[in-house]
Amino acid sequence: MGQTAPVSAFLWITVVSLAAWCWLLLCQGFFWRTDVRLPLRREPEVWPSVCVVVPARDEAAVLPASLPSLLAQDYPGRAEVFLVDDGSTDGTGELARALSERHGGLPLTVGSPGEPPVGWTGKLWAVRHGIALARAREPEYLLLTDADIAHAPDSLRELVAAARGGGFDVVSQMARLRVESRWERLVVPAFVYFFAQLYPFRWIGRPGSRTAAAAGGCVLLRAGMAEKARIPDAIRHAVIDDVALARAVKGAGGRVWLGLADRVDSVRPYPRLGDLWRMVSRSAYAQLRHSPPLLLGTVAGLALVYLVPPVAVLAGAAAGSAPVAGVGALAWAVMAGTYLPMLRYYRQPLWLAPLLPYTAFLYLLMTVDSAVQHYRGRGAAWKGRTYARPDAVPDEG
CATH class of the missing domain: 3.90.550.10 (Spore Coat Polysaccharide Biosynthesis Protein SpsA; Chain A)
Known part of the structure; x- marks a missing residue:
């Protein structure tokens, strides 16, 4: 009885994660497709300068x-x-x-x-x-x-x-x-x-x-x-x-x-990972408008959407809960499936798709590090310059 309640709660969390992936698959502008290329081209009679x-x-x-x-x-x-x-x-x-x-x-x-x-x-x-x-x-x-x-x-x-x-x-x-x-x-x-x-x-x-x-x-x-x-x-x-x-x-x-x-x-x-880390972390917290509540919401959202499915598969297998493992596997499969077109666009092996939760975890850490660097006074640093957040900059006029 002691194990049933936690398993049941985690099952519901996993169901929410799967529901989030179904929504992302169908209702987020088909973001995962890579067929948005240059629109209709019409050559002008006189080319503009x-x-x-x-x-x-x-x-x-x-x-x-x-x-x-x-x-x-x-x-x-x-x-x-x-x-x-x-x-x-x-x-x-x-x-x-x-x-x-x-x-x-x-x-x-x-x-x-x-x-x-x-x-x-x-x-x-x-x-x-x-x-x-x-x-x-x-x-x-x-x-x-x-x-x-x-x-x-x-x-x-x-x-x-x-x-x-x-x-x-x-x-x-x-x-x-x-x-x-x-x-x-x-x-x-x-x-x-x-x-x-x-x-x-x-x-x-x-x-x-x-x-x-x-x-x-x-x-x-x-x-x-x-x-x-x-x-x-x-x-x-x-x-x-x-x-x-x-x-x-x-x-x-x-x-x-x-x-x-x-x-x-x-x-x-x-x-190197450090090069990519700096590329992402220099602007990640700025993307969140330097807001602690948005940071907490982003971390929670990344965990729910990207980390819960693989954890559910492992935890469900360890606890002998087929529903938890099954729902987690389905959410993980939808996630990997949406990543396949981008891997094809970049001409990368498709076996990288199931590793997306690991990559998302790296991005989660980069985002947190971006906030830490911001509060240490080193946020938004690039090529020897560090920029203040917009509300700390005096407006002209």
Whole structure:
């Protein structure tokens, strides 16, 4: 009798976990599908001018694999690249000029904005400087792309055609991240999977939907909308700047599209767990708006959804409870099944799917660590800079 009550309680917890997975499977915008790619493309009769803005801080290691791909864009209209050297100490600006001289292609301008003032993140201060330089060319579109992103030769052409064809103010592609090391295989596909779960791509592009997100590595933004939404000034303190940008655009009445990329790739390596840990933990608590209640809710939710099913299988087998083990196994199977498309997209072995609870546990620890680092005064640290949370930043005016 003493064991019956705990087993019965855990069975109900496991049933709730299974119910959560059924809801996620059917009611969360089919987030687990990977078929959201560039929408209808319509090539314009006259191609609009585009300025490419690349913020770069200490990117000499990756620039040779990324910048030439931008310079080599096969774009029928007028296009120009502006690389903004954000206080680099590794010769990023000089290397960019050398690559331009060596490879030719689109015109390149290298600028430097100086240190960001209080209330600005370094990246957005660099983006602001790049947009200011580009404004003299009066472009119709701005392509905001990171220094570690390599583009196929027709990338800019496809993005502009998609924006024109769908009437979007923002067309953003989630670049395919590098997946080569053991830890990259375990963590990276799950990173995109979790992002899509939070921001279902189908919902983002739906007219009237409030869901807003973009992928900062590749954002084509209509210049008129950038001015209307006051980008980047309106989001100057945002650590998760891509989501903030999309929200600002939707708040200004614009339309946003986000999907997975086919030939837009990140060349930045994350060979060790520590590299991936820093990538996630630097912004995880900011994603939760630095809220302890949201942190507790997130930890509880991750445990219920991702950890309960495998624990139920093991505990049910140990206690001889077929219902607990069976319900846990079914929830685990649904979970693994939703992860398979993302593994296929990243060309990874499908046997990694049942390991998703382990990866989710790592993300749980990264999120908690993000909060710990925040309260130690080291939160949102990136490349030598630590940013205060938005409510600690004095507002202009």
